[in-house]
Amino acid sequence: MVLEKLGSSLYDAIRKVIRAPVVDADLVKELIRDFQRALLQADVNVQLVMELSQNIEKQALDEELPPGISRREHVVKVVYDALTYFVGEKQIPLDIRPGKQNVLMLIGIQGSGKTTQGAKLARYFQKRGLKPALICADTFRPGAFDQLKQLAESIKVDFYGEPDSKDPVKIARNGVKTFSDHEVVILDTSGRHKEEKSLIVEMQQIAREVRPQEIILVLDGTIGQQAAAQAAAFNEATDVGSIIIAKLDGSARGGGALSGVAATGAPIKFIGTGEKIEDLEPFVPGRFIGRLLGMGDIESLVAKVQEAEVQVTERDVNAMLSGKFSLADMYQQFEAMRKMGPLQKVLSMVPGFSYQLPQDQLDLAEDRMDRWKYIIESMTPEERENPKILNASRVRRIARGSGTDERDVRELIKQYNAMRKMLRQLKGRRRMLRRMPFKLG
Ligand SMILES: Nc1nc2c(ncn2[C@@H]2O[C@H](COP(=O)(O)OP(=O)(O)O)[C@@H](O)[C@H]2O)c(=O)[nH]1
Ligand SMILES: [Mg+2]
Known part of the structure; x- marks a missing residue:
């Protein structure tokens, strides 16, 4: 099977965006192609890949x-956001019914970290007031008991094992029976190698015997x-309910883990972050994606974008007042205004600045925002940046394209000019205020 490291190819794709001097439509499209390739190579469902990439393209370009x-x-x-959606939007807890026996069966190849994660899980639930128990059904590895x-x-934590037995199915059955009054019964199994037929059969027999509440695949x-x-092989043989990624301490980005998720469709519920028994954390998708993309500060970047989505910063108002005010800016201001209220409120955020805009102008702006948005959307980028070039034939084309009247287009241009003029006046006034030796309210 030809599989690329999903994580690292996505990382490369993101790096392209980070490094590119200009992020334009072409680059976004290229990124999406990389994204598709990476996901498809990891055997992710084609339909899911298409859905995700369509969303990314739409949001990245149109929004x-x-x-x-x-x-x-x-x-x-x-x-x-797309990747977060992919590994799950939020953390999915291991569903334990208190007061009842819940059998968790750990599977995975030898050395993946089953035994260690088993003990960590026991500790995790013990600390949360549940009664755990551990069963060793690994009769293969010397010293496993x-x-x-x-x-x-x-x-x-209570423990069950039969050091001299060679029958893991029987041990599992006896252990589960022994711990009938325990709430979280963790069953550790042998790993050996994933392609070994007898391992697969053994796993299926144990699962059939004890009917675990959840089969947990441990991936390195x-x-x-x-x-x-690996994940696909195990998933074919049994019903993988969730995944624990072990050894996510150190420098591992866990890109393979994402393909493991893709191969099984099972959610990651915990990550192992060290050899110690306390080193187990519930899986937090956002943090994992940041790590996957190799961007330590991705969460603060995301927070910044989220904040900006609902808040117009003082900097933007200043930029607007500084004279360079295009139709694209106007469009953006309309968008921002809708989210946070009237323009007057936006302007009131500028310190030392109190100027009442004529209310009828504000009303007009708000009433006609939708039509104006369609009109501006129908313009070329050049027209948006430099509305002076809007001659009669361009106005006709834009009106047709936006489903409005030529009169509407001309009105928008007039309004734009009025706003620009007003903003220039405000700018002059503000400068004057700043020169005053005392504050004018
Ligand atoms: N650094 C690190 N090592 C781990 C972690 N989990 C397990 N290990 C180590 O990986 C090795 C194999 O673990 P083990 O639980 O015996 O794997 P098993 O064969 O699947 O049962 C041991 O040396 C563990 O100490 C982890 O989260 N981080
Ligand atoms: Mg083991």
Whole structure:
């Protein structure tokens, strides 16, 4: 199977955006192609990939930028959202019914971290007031019994095993019976190698025997591209209910883990972040994506974009007042205004500035915003930046394109000129105010 490291190819794609001097439509399209390729190569469902990439393209290109946010930041945020959606929007807890016996069966290849995560899980639920127990059904690995027994003793969790038995199905059955009054019964199994037929059969027999509440696949977060194949093999043999990614401490980005998720469709519920028994954390999708993309500060970037989506910053108002005010800016201001209230309120955010705009102008702006938006949308970027070039034939074309009247288009231009003039006046007035030796209210 030809599988690329999903994580790293996505990372490369994102890097392109981060490094590019200009983020334009072409670059966004290229990014989306990279994104599709990466996901398809990881055997992600074609329909899901198409859905995701359509969303990304639509949002990255069509959505108006929140004030103060660059196209670049916006694109990163959109991709981030898509990936977050992909690994799950929020953390999904392990559903334990208190007061009842819940059997959790751990599967995964040898060395992936099953035994360690099993003990960590026991500790995790013990700290939350539940009664856990550990069962060693690994009769293959020498020392498996002692390893889990010692871990169980170190956290004072009840343990069951049969050191001399070679029958894991029987051990599992006896253990589950022994712990009938325990709430979280964690069953550790042998790993060996994923392609070993007898392992698969053994796993299926144990599952059939004890009917676990949930089968948890433990994946090694450092294995990269093998994760998808491994996860797929286990998922074919059993019903993988959730995933724990172990060894996500250190430098592992866990890109393979994402393909593991893709291969099984099962959610990641925990990550192992160290060898110690306390090193288990509920999986937080956002944090994982940040790590996957190799962007430590992605969460603050996302927070910044989210904030800007509902707030017009003082900087934007200043930029608007500084004279460079295009139709594109006007459009953006309309968008922002709708989200936060009237323009008067926007302007009132500028310190030391109190000027009442004529109310009829504000009303007019708000009433006709929708029509104006259609009109501006029908313009070329050049026309938006430099409305002076709007001659009669352009006005005709825009009116037709936006489903409005030529009169509406001319009215918009007139309104735009009026606003620009007004803003220039405000700017002069503000400068004057600043020169005053004392504050004028
Ligand atoms: N750094 C790190 N090492 C881990 C983690 N989980 C397990 N290990 C180590 O990985 C090795 C294999 O773990 P083990 O639980 O025995 O794997 P099993 O064969 O699947 O049961 C051991 O040396 C563990 O200490 C983890 O989250 N981080
Ligand atoms: Mg083990």
